[in-house]
Amino acid sequence: MNDDKQAAVRDPKYYFADGSVIIRVEDRLFKIHKSRLSTNSSIFETLFTLPESTASGSGGREGQSDENPVILEGESSIAFRSLVWALYATPPEIARIQHSSDMGHIETVADVARLAHKYDLNEYESWGTECLSHFLPFLPASDLRVYSILRAAILCHDEVLQQSALQRIRNGIRDHLYDPIDAIKVADDLGFRPLIGLAYYYTLSNARERVDSWMSHPELTRDQRIRLMSGHCQLVALGQRQRRILPSHPHFCQLQSRARCEATWKSYMNAAFFDVMSPDVLVVLRAEILLEAAAKLEPRCQTAFKSAVHNLAIFISEADLWKVFADVQ
Numbered sequence: 001m002n003d004d005k006q007a008a009v010r011d012p013k014y015y016f017a018d019g020s021v022i023i024r025v026e027d028r029l030f031k032i033h034k035s036r037l038s039t040n041s042s043i044f045e046t047l048f049t050l051p052e053s054t055a056s057g058s059g060g061r062e063g064q065s066d067e068n069p070v071i072l073e074g075e076s077s078i079a080f081r082s083l084v085w086a087l088y089a090t091p092p093e094i095a096r097i098q099h100s101s102d103m104g105h106i107e108t109v110a111d112v113a114r115l116a117h118k119y120d121l122n123e124y125e126s127w128g129t130e131c132l133s134h135f136l137p138f139l140p141a142s143d144l145r146v147y148s149i150l151r152a153a154i155l156c157h158d159e160v161l162q163q164s165a166l167q168r169i170r171n172g173i174r175d176h177l178y179d180p181i182d183a184i185k186v187a188d189d190l191g192f193r194p195l196i197g198l199a200y201y202y203t204l205s206n207a208r209e210r211v212d213s214w215m216s217h218p219e220l221t222r223d224q225r226i227r228l229m230s231g232h233c234q235l236v237a238l239g240q241r242q243r244r245i246l247p248s249h250p251h252f253c254q255l256q257s258r259a260r261c262e263a264t265w266k267s268y269m270n271a272a273f274f275d276v277m278s279p280d281v282l283v284v285l286r287a288e289i290l291l292e293a294a295a296k297l298e299p300r301c302q303t304a305f306k307s308a309v310h311n312l313a314i315f316i317s318e319a320d321l322w323k324v325f326a327d328v329q
């Protein structure tokens with residue numbers, strides 16, 4: 001413990017000589033003004049008024065010396081420094097970031113939003129998520145900081161921002177701009193089901209027949225590989241079952257159109273279930289491609305085609321995709 005205390009260093013900027021409380025986060029000491037935190041945050045207000053621990057030893061009152069600081073656990077010093085930055089930023093600085101298209105601030109702002117949510121600093125939280133919503137459209141398509149935005153959006157319960165970030169990640173994975181294995185790591189870390197489904201699914205579907213590309217991937221844990229294997233087996237089994245019972249087409253079109261309508265139907269179903277052979281994990285989302293293909297059928301038969309697609313045994317919506325990769329019981 002003593003070694004720990006000796007290792008802590010004062011932050012070069014946020015250790016104010018006239019500060020009223022010393023806070024230690026990881027190996028860094030901040031000396032700031034209690035009022036900056038406690039006027040905005042009931043959590044800090046409570047923290048600063050709690051009776052002191054009796055084990056404070058020789059360091060004097062808690063938070064009054066480098067030897068006996070208030071210790072914040074479970075947070076990185078970089079993230080806490082971002083929050084302190086926001087608390088001491090001037091209104092012009094705040095406004096400049098809010099209207100900037102400079103992506104260099106994303107990580108700082110995401111940290112501010114996350115910690116503001118955690119410590120109940122409501123105004124800073126909304127400022128942070130608003131900035132992130134503003135930044136997102138300017139973010140280059142392959143930029144991995146989209147995951148920091150998603151993380152903040154999830155922790156702050158900002159569903160609109162979550163969906164926008166998820167949409168970018170989904171497109172990026174489909175267009176091979178993001179590695180779905182990175183997405184698996186983030187998804188499992190956050191426990192965010194919509195991303196779990198997408199990340200695992202696209203890891204399988206991008207790999208196609210090359211099962212070994214994820215089976216031996218050094219960045220995947222054993223549990224993640226087991227989930228992939230289990231999902232792979234389930235999807236292949238579903239696809240094979242479906243191939244045996246392709247839905248027939250009840251026609252509503254005129255008799256003279258029937259042959260062409262029937263041919264179109266068959267070619268789409270065949271493309272969906274036979275052209276890409278085993279291990280055909282693509283069939284799940286292919287149902288969505290089939291729905292788009294309905295536009296090419298005779299108009300009167302489009303509805304019948306769509307309902308046949310919806311009734312496919314393999315049809316799994318993207319929102320339910322995570323269930324395929326749930327832990328094996």
Ligand SMILES: [Zn+2]
Pocket residue numbers: 250251252253257258261262298301
């Ligand atoms: Zn028809």
